[in-house]
Amino acid sequence: MAESETTVPAAPPPECPAPEPSNTSEEKTLPKLSASEFRTYNHMAEHMDYYHNHFRATWNTMMSACDAGKRPKNLSIRQFLQLGLQFCHQLTMHHTIEEQHVFPVLGRKMPAFKNRDELLAQHQKIHEGLEKLEEYLEACRGGERELRLGELKGVLDGFGKVLWQHLDDEVKQLGAENMRKYWTPEEMRRMPM
Template identity: 65%
Template sequence: MAEQVPSTSPSEPQGPSAASASAPSTASNTDQQAQPSDPPLPKLSPSDFRTYNRMADHMQHFHSHFLSTYTTLLSACQVGKRPQGMSLRQFLSLASTFVSQLTMHHNIEEQHIFPLLATRMPAFKKELSLVGQHRQIHEGLDKLEAYLDECRSGERELRLGEVGALLEGFGDVLMRHLEEEVEQLGAERMRRYWSLEEMRRLPM
């Protein structure tokens, strides 16, 4: 299942511009950075919670798909046998699709979503954890993609143990990233940086 580019593009007029996000009318970026000592906020209504949690829910949909595919691939490698009924060609295709979809997903985030969120939210700045995790994940994805290319060309015989080692090489950071990214986009964190109206316009 190929990932679809978010239907609300940052270039469309519905979304807030980076300029407006970086210069909110009521407070500076520094003032809006949530601190550990921030007091608890009033309980959200179910409707407001859904609005504030919209990006987390959307992201979780993609992450569940990536986790399922990664688990299928790694489990096959650990038992040394492809899933029942899956040919070698299909296994290679599944692994290659995993690499390409995850790469596209991260490219969309870094080009269209993270820069806007980073105007107020430190976790999405280029030098900090989430983007840094992307870099670590893609070091492993690049190695896996190169291996798969050699198998498809006939230069190398596919060995599940070797594929498993490549998957495990970035598995820990991938699992951490899938969890932390959704957590950063959750309602209780997003409400500290964005108004309800802004949440409705943020691209995802």
């Protein structure tokens, strides 16, 4: 798959800036990758983007409901609440796997993963938001609160910007042009994803 074929099903929140293109002279001097080499170096980015697109789609379903002021017609209140709770649990599991199994391997050579402060700080901010989201959705599911989409939007807005930036940052770090700076094709084939 060519770099330009990776698609994202929806746009990030409007306050989230687009990633800055990188034009370092080091990148300009690297030889062009063959299609096979590109696939080898880009497979982690594609794999990560696959998971991230699931999170983006679920986020967009919840946020679209908030913006429209009504749930999607195909989801009951119970299903809508379950969708949000699954989002919380799956994203928590995804970050746990990254922190325990992926980041340590990448950190052997890559500064962004070696000094994981920024990525872990993003994870922390996201999880603070996820905890609030889960608490709100559980209270609605348990009947302690009534689901109010305006309130749900406030919870989502509390961590949306950092979430979308993080989803983009990780994929960018794992892209072929960046990975080739640190890893051989053989090392890429042995990566944990």
